[in-house]
Amino acid sequence: MKKALLALAAASLAVLATSAHAADPIKIGLVHGISGHTYEVFSKQTQTGFMLGLEYATGGSMEVKGRKIEVIKKDTQFKPDVARAVLAEAYGDDEVVLAVGATSSGVTKGLLPIAAEYEKILIVEPAVADSLTGPDSNRYVFKTSRNSSMDMQGQAKALRPDANLYVATIAQDYAFGRDGITAFKAALKGTGANLVHEEYVPLKTDDYTSATERVYAALKDKPGRKVIMIYSADTKALGKIAATKPERFGIEISAGGHILPVLPTYKVVPGMEGAIYYYYGIPKNPINDWLVKTHQERFQSPPDFFTAGGMSAAIAVVKALETAKSYETEDLITAMEGMDWDTPKGKMMFRKEDHQALQSMYHFKIKVDPDVKWAIPELVREIKAEEMDIPVGRK
Structure with a gap:
């Protein structure tokens, strides 16, 4: 009798323990720079989009399989050492199932080995550089954000390159800019287009005078169509370069969306063509409709570039949690490799080889409407994922 009672008690304790474990929240880390940098607006958009994405994907319950999702936010301050420390803290002390981050490509590079050290997933959003899923990356890293090759193949297609095209580039001198121009050169290969000069400016430059003078010297006497292609996260770059009046040399400007x-x-460059990752008025699908409507109601403005990215990452997280056998890292990796899911910009898919999310880009032409306070990237056409030959990074 005593043995039976002990067995019953042990079984009851096991049930209680299982129930308690089932009720524990699923912890997700958001690791972004929220202070100390002009790029913090990108981080805030991403985190807003992520919370909206969790809401959408869970039907408002913020639960998966009966367990609440708890989001733990960490501020990298845009400092590599701080970023590594807070990601380690999220994996170790906070025991997050996975983390999402970060904003700057340079800072995010330093997070890749932390994911490997703790053997936990890092979903890269919104950092862009190709190298984040490249040879120095690892199997714990997945990337929902677009990469430099997507940006640049989109830009190349928007320029309609041929032997009559002469291009000089201006980019920021760090991982984002350098990876981007490398990808742009690859995208132009075989088109006959001529890349005549590359200019890299310091990350926090305010003065583009010397850079543009060198670009003009390289371009102005070339025959055919002459274009400066700007690849910069600097919010003032296009305006400052346009103010130097490249049209006096018959030179056009092309840049990605912002x-x-x-x-x-961008109102100073009506008719300019380029490629953009997202503009709220372009995608036509139910998820984007919900995002635009909800964001407008709550924030009195449409969703932005990185809001859509954050939402896409959140929907991917929820699908992975719903489909994985468990929340152990290996089961999550198995569920996520090759996984596709719907986002505000349509279907995305994690490529099994390097975990980059394949996705569309949009060829746009700038339209200026005096009744709209910003320039409108008007859709020319959708550039689908299958049209782009995105190099496999980590093999």
Whole structure:
């Protein structure tokens, strides 16, 4: 009798322990720079989009399989050493199931070995550089953000390159800019287009005078169509370069799209063509409809560039949690490799080889409407993932 009672008690304790474990929240880390940098607006958009994405994907419950999702936010301050420390803290002390971050490509590079050390997943959003899923990356890293090759193949297609095209580039001198121009050169290969000069400016430069003078010297006497291609996260770059009046040398400007607060500066280049990752008025699907409506109601503004990225990452997280056999890292990796999911910009898919999310880009042409405070990236056409030959990074 005593043995039976002991067995019953042990079984009851096991049930209680299992129930308690089932009720524990699923912890997700958001690791972004929220202070100390002009790029913090990108981080805030990403985190807003991430919370909206969790809400959408869970039908408002913020639960997966009966367990609440708890989001733990960490501020990297845009400092590599701080970023590594807070990610380690999230994995170790906070025991997050996975983490999402970061904003700057240079800072995010330093997070890759932390994910490997703790053997936990890092979903990269919104950092862009190709190298984040490259040879120095690892199997714990997944990337929902687009990469430099997508940006640059989109830009190349928007320029309609041929032997008549002469291009000089201006980019920021760090991982984002350097990876981007490397990808742009690869995208132009075989088109006949001529890349005549590359210019790299310091990350926090305010003066583009010397850079543009060198670009003009390289371009102005070339025959055919002459273009400066700008690849910069600097919110003032396009306006400052346009102010130097490249048209006096018959030179055009081309640049990728940007966040809404920067798009008013694009009014100085009506008709400019380029490629953009997201503009709220372009995708036509139910998820984007919900995002635009909800964001407008809650924040009295449309969603922006990185809001859509954060939402895409959150929907991926929820699908992985719903489909994985368990929340152990290996089961999550198995569920996520090759996984596709719907986002505000359509279907995305984690490529099994390097965990980069394949996705569309949009060829746009700038339209200026005096009744709209920013320039409008009007859709020319969707550049689908299958049209782009995105190099496999980590093999």
